[in-house]
Amino acid sequence: MKKINPSLPKGTRDFGPSVMLKRDYLLNTIKNIFSLYGFNAIETPSIENMEVLNGKYGDEGDKLIFRILNSGNFTEGIEKTDIKTISNIRTKISKKGLRYDLTVPFARFVSMNRDKITLPFKRYQIQKVWRADRPQRGRYREFYQCDVDYIGTKSIICENEIINLVFSVFNKFQIEDSIIKVNNRKILAGISEVFNFQNKFDEFCIIIDKIDKIGLEKINQEFVKINLSKDSINQINKILLLKGSNQEKLDYIKKVLVKSKIGKEGILEIEKLMKLTSKFEFDLSLARGLSYYTSSIFEVVLKDKNLGSICGGGRYDDLTEIFGYKNISGVGISFGIERIYEIMEERNLFPNNLDQSNDVLISYLSENYIGKSLEIANTLREKNIKVDVYSENNKLKKQLQYANKNNIPFVIIIGEEEIKSKLYTLKNMKDGTQKNLSIDEIISKVSR
């Protein structure tokens, strides 16, 4: 066989044991909070039929979907002229693609399982997604998404529960400068109504969504491009820059939208939410990029940091309609766990003992003691202690080095004396001390 110099595909990563311990901690903590809030896990396949994925993420999104080549004789039916038209041949030779997000597959799941599930239906989903994006620092082609959604209910209780859940997660992780921002697409729709540009509403949202990245001045240039008047832009600027308490902002926007039916609906929803919780900041400059949001929208950012959002979501009133299931409102949020991981790593927020994967290493001074070593290992394992048994017939020094490199805090050393006396040497790898102890004493020493 020809030798090869292996490499990873662009934008993908291996996770070694120490990273995995932290990732598992992060995900398990989030999963636990999801279940306390009554959400249950589901999983969908990584592969979806292209017709499920196509057209859901805009033109730009469509280009970023990884497509899977049909198996077998995939060129059957392909004409020579086809290879000149990329989109044409692409459709013929690849009928499946890798999941681009978790929301569209969830809408497909709900539509296909409508007879089996009870509405309102609550689910969480933590799985990989793939995007043929240009890889950058913190942006990957294969990464996890972590979503929680309600479907089949319009109740504002959902928004409140989601806000509480998000608060619980960041509180648990001690990311204390996180702020939950909330706005309502109906309020933005009201603005577009009052200033007479309803036909440009989607563009308007996409432009506002860029405010943190490109700043107000460039936003205004883009407003000009979609033909907003100078006066409208001035008034919209006032709205976007509004400071003060949630109530003060609400009072201001109420006056602006006094003649807009949809705007007043949005205001009513925010008011209801304010009665239930004060854990969010009402932010009229929040818009979100995706076109399927129709009401509440959320984003979590870090105060005074221009890092972008670490969590985002909203309410969508008809995502399942395309799959033939009408009038099903849903609301959900997605945790940007890759970014959250980086923040926790930078700020040293992972628990200290995460780097020690195993509790104890069993070392032996000669191959004759292997049987006894394995016996002791199994006794400790029955007590829920994580035990590594050194496998090579190496000198003790090398065995201790192995313990050190793997951050194993204790080593049990087994030799002739130990077996005779039934007192085994327990070496503490942190301070270097060692003691002769019975198995029971060892168990109580090394248990976490």
Next chain:
Amino acid sequence: MKKINPSLPKGTRDFGPSVMLKRDYLLNTIKNIFSLYGFNAIETPSIENMEVLNGKYGDEGDKLIFRILNSGNFTEGIEKTDIKTISNIRTKISKKGLRYDLTVPFARFVSMNRDKITLPFKRYQIQKVWRADRPQRGRYREFYQCDVDYIGTKSIICENEIINLVFSVFNKFQIEDSIIKVNNRKILAGISEVFNFQNKFDEFCIIIDKIDKIGLEKINQEFVKINLSKDSINQINKILLLKGSNQEKLDYIKKVLVKSKIGKEGILEIEKLMKLTSKFEFDLSLARGLSYYTSSIFEVVLKDKNLGSICGGGRYDDLTEIFGYKNISGVGISFGIERIYEIMEERNLFPNNLDQSNDVLISYLSENYIGKSLEIANTLREKNIKVDVYSENNKLKKQLQYANKNNIPFVIIIGEEEIKSKLYTLKNMKDGTQKNLSIDEIISKVSR
């Protein structure tokens, strides 16, 4: 948007909440045992470069790899004549593929991270793999593999630990008719030496591997095809059909292989293992299909059931060589968790309480009590109780139906009386009884 009738790609599955609870139980139990044995998790990308995957699984395997279409203008450089040669165009337009198993990516990982890891290195890996196989009952195109491996050690302790670990897993799951079968490729190599067909060794192993599926008679027909003499076939039949204790089989094969150096090495390894553990059945008809095994091989089957193996693995002496990392012996085993799931489901071996995902539902008799309901929900969550809050403004009957359909064992009903008296109605959904209790009493009642 055009409406579509969504479907799942062939051989893929959605997992709803009740299946996920069981799958999570299965995987978490296995993970926990892996860590007790000192194995740590790693993850590798789902996507690998084709040069990493190609040629590792035989010609048949290569055809079953799902290939990913290059992004962007993938037809660049393709000539019109190329579309007539499928293998040619395939290589040009798809440079990446979906992972086919976890062993080759692990070998790639070890080779690429040789400076970062300490040998011997132990890892477990539970991730999806994809195969463009013909879907059948119990065989999918997307499924989980669950592997545990040692690398960088030739010690027989590894084999012993793996056998103990496998024993612990099936013991935990109460699959009491599981048998761990062990053989050694060196013994099979010895047989091929003694009967003079070393050049047909790989075919020999592939043929023996089919014995459970097609029976001895057809096996013998295939032996004839690879030119084994009638006398050799007779003697090999005796070996394959050998009954008795591990020691009796060993005594028999020792005599057969007395002149084979490699055969005697294999015997020595089995003897060493027998000294350490009696938890396996030495089975001379065990061969395994994959060509990379070089020494110990394992398989777990159910006694008296012709179900095929539910777990399999072995030692490979140079899987990393192709990636430029020489003389690195590894040994591991893979749990067939899809099959294990089915067995547990058939035999009703999952714990009974797995169908109840949430501990309690909070119902309210009017929207006025939502605030209080949410407050109680958060109090219970702080006590680690899984709480669902009913979100729609429906009649109590409907709320109780929701609890029933979702297998929620308790409902807290909140109305005016309850708020006044601070004694809330707790309804037991199994027996229909209800009591008025304080929050503290409710907490102790509904905690698991």
